[in-house]
Structures are given as structure tokens and as C-alpha cells.
Amino acid sequence: MQVAIDGPASSGKSTIAKIVAKKLGFIYCDTGAMYRAATWLALRDHINLDDASDLLKALDDVTIRFEPTDDGQLVFINDIDITHAIREPDVTNNVSQVSALAPIRTEMVKRQQQIAEEGNIVMDGRDIGTTVLPHAQVKIFMTASAEERAKRRYAENIAKGIMTPLSQLQDEIVARDHKDSTRKISPLRKADDAIEIDTTHLGIDEVVAQILEIIQTVQ
Ligand code: C5P
Known part of the structure; x- marks a missing residue:
């Protein structure tokens, strides 16, 4: 069983996907974390992003892996724990440039499809x-208003000690969505057969319940 959850930045995908996977005993794969890991590597090694080949070479030498914990997962590049570093503003504000590079997408999609072969x-x-x-079998397209998404990201950031002002966060979210949905390769878009869930006025439990119900109908 494969459950695909897509949507714009900070729409709650990862929070919801993590809970749904845990409830069902499925593997959870946060593909955004993989593009963020590639961006972290590029920034750390001062890799020029005008040409994807240097980053591709650097990626060839490393493994990006997830380690489940009670309340989520840790993200590693080789043995370096980058879980928190990949959520910092420098990575967030550069990730759309990295994810628009065709060779990087081809590599990431290959890795993601390999992970999906491991089970539900x-x-x-x-x-x-x-x-x-x-x-x-199940495709969800999760949305929420930009205001609501900025508020959620703001609350998450404050908990992590990241102090970006709310209005700046909203501008950054809108800018990232624009880049992600206008890029040439695999832009952000709802699959024709995806079910759209607008989470603006929904709590986490309500969204989880809706998705579990949808999954039940195809099981
Ligand atoms: O989901 P998250 O906000 O962590 O994703 C970070 C970025 O990674 C997105 O803004 C997008 O540029 C890129 N991404 C992508 N394709 C995916 C997942 C994420 O291009 N499947």
C-alpha cells in the first residue's frame, strides 16, 4: 500500500504523514528532508549550484538516512545528525533552488522509489x-491558507528557538510555493486522482481521521 501526500510548504503534510504511518505501522518517508539534506551538503561544502554535477558527485559519496524515534525521526548524512540543521532558515531559503535541478531530482526520485520498495x-x-x-492507491493533496501555514511555521520555529517574524515567514512560504510550482521539472501540483484536503480550519486529529478513512476504503 502506498499513500502519497503532497502539498505546499507548511501545509501539515509531514506532521500528518508521520502520525498516519505510525498508526498503520507503515514506513514514513519525508522527501522534503532529502532535498533539505542535499541543500545542507551544498551549503556546507560551498558547492556551486549553477551546475548540478558537483552536488551530484558529493551526493554519490553520502547516504541520507532516517532513524525513527518515538515522536518522529532523525535525519542523517552518513553519521552526522542533521535533523535540526535542515530546518534552519539558510537551508529552507535555498532548498527550492536545489530541488529545481534536474539531475538532483532524478537521483532523489530513484532513492525515494527504492525506499518505497521496502514495504507499505x-x-x-x-x-x-x-x-x-x-x-x-491513496493520493492526498493537502492545502491551507498562506496565513494559517505561516502561523503554524511560526509556532514551530519559536519552539525551536528560530525567531523569524511572522510576516517574513509568510512571504518566504509564498515565495517557496511559487518557485516549487513554477519549476520545469515535476512542479508542485495536485495529481488528477488526488483527494484535496484543506486543513485551514481542521485540527491534526481531524485530518488524520479523514486520511485513515480514505485508506480504509481502498484496503
Ligand atoms: O516539505 P519541505 O518543506 O520540507 O520541502 C522542502 C523543499 O524541498 C520544498 O520547498 C521543495 O523545493 C523540495 N521538495 C521537492 N519535492 C519533494 C519534496 C520537497 O521539490 N517531493
């Missing part, structure tokens, strides 16, 4: 229903 999976991102898992 919930995978979230931007192109899961359209490109990575086009035959997923």
Missing part, C-alpha cells in the same frame, strides 16, 4: 502522486 509506505512531498509513486 506513507511518503510526503511535492511530486509524490505525480512522479515518484504515480500508482499510489
Whole structure:
């Protein structure tokens, strides 16, 4: 069983996908974390992003892996724990440039499809229903207003000690969505057969319940 959850930045995909996967005993794959890991590597090694080949070479030498914990997962590049570093503003504000590079996408999609071969999976991102898992039995497109998404990101950031002002966060979210949905390769878009859930006025439990219900109908 494959559950694909796509949607714009901070729409709640990862929070929801993680809970749904845990409840069902499925693998959870956060594909955004993989593009963030690639961006972290590029920034750390001062890799020029005008040409994807240097980053591709650097990626060839490393493994990006997830380690489940009670309340989520840790993200590693080789043995370096980058879980928190990949949520910092420098990575967030550069990730759309990295994810628009065709060779990087080809590599990431290959890795994501390999992870999906390991068993039942919930995978979230931007192109899961359209490109990575086009035959997923359940496809969700999760949205929320930009104001609500900025508020959620603001609360998350404060908890992590990241102090970006709310209005700046909203501008950054809108800018990232624009880049992600206008890029040439696999832009953010709802798959024709995806079910759209607007989470603006919904709590986490309500969204989880809706998705579990949808999954039940195809099981
Ligand atoms: O989901 P998250 O906000 O962590 O994703 C970070 C970025 O990674 C997105 O803004 C997008 O540029 C890229 N991404 C992508 N395709 C995916 C998942 C994420 O291009 N499947």
C-alpha cells in the first residue's frame, strides 16, 4: 500500500504523514528532508549550484538516512545528525533552488522509489502522486491558507528557538510555493486522482481521521 501526500510548504503534510504511518505501522518517508539534506551538503561544502554535477558527485559519496524515534525521526548524512540543521532558515531559503535541478531530482526520485520498495509506505512531498509513486492507491493533496501555514511555521520555529517574524515567514512560504510550482521539472501540483484536503480550519486529529478513512476504503 502506498499513500502519497503532497502539498505546499507548511501545509501539515509531514506532521500528518508521520502520525498516519505510525498508526498503520507503515514506513514514513519525508522527501522534503532529502532535498533539505542535499541543500545542507551544498551549503556546507560551498558547492556551486549553477551546475548540478558537483552536488551530484558529493551526493554519490553520502547516504541520507532516517532513524525513527518515538515522536518522529532523525535525519542523517552518513553519521552526522542533521535533523535540526535542515530546518534552519539558510537551508529552507535555498532548498527550492536545489530541488529545481534536474539531475538532483532524478537521483532523489530513484532513492525515494527504492525506499518505497521496502514495504507499505506513507511518503510526503511535492511530486509524490505525480512522479515518484504515480500508482499510489491513496493520493492526498493537502492545502491551507498562506496565513494559517505561516502561523503554524511560526509556532514551530519559536519552539525551536528560530525567531523569524511572522510576516517574513509568510512571504518566504509564498515565495517557496511559487518557485516549487513554477519549476520545469515535476512542479508542485495536485495529481488528477488526488483527494484535496484543506486543513485551514481542521485540527491534526481531524485530518488524520479523514486520511485513515480514505485508506480504509481502498484496503
Ligand atoms: O516539505 P519541505 O518543506 O520540507 O520541502 C522542502 C523543499 O524541498 C520544498 O520547498 C521543495 O523545493 C523540495 N521538495 C521537492 N519535492 C519533494 C519534496 C520537497 O521539490 N517531493
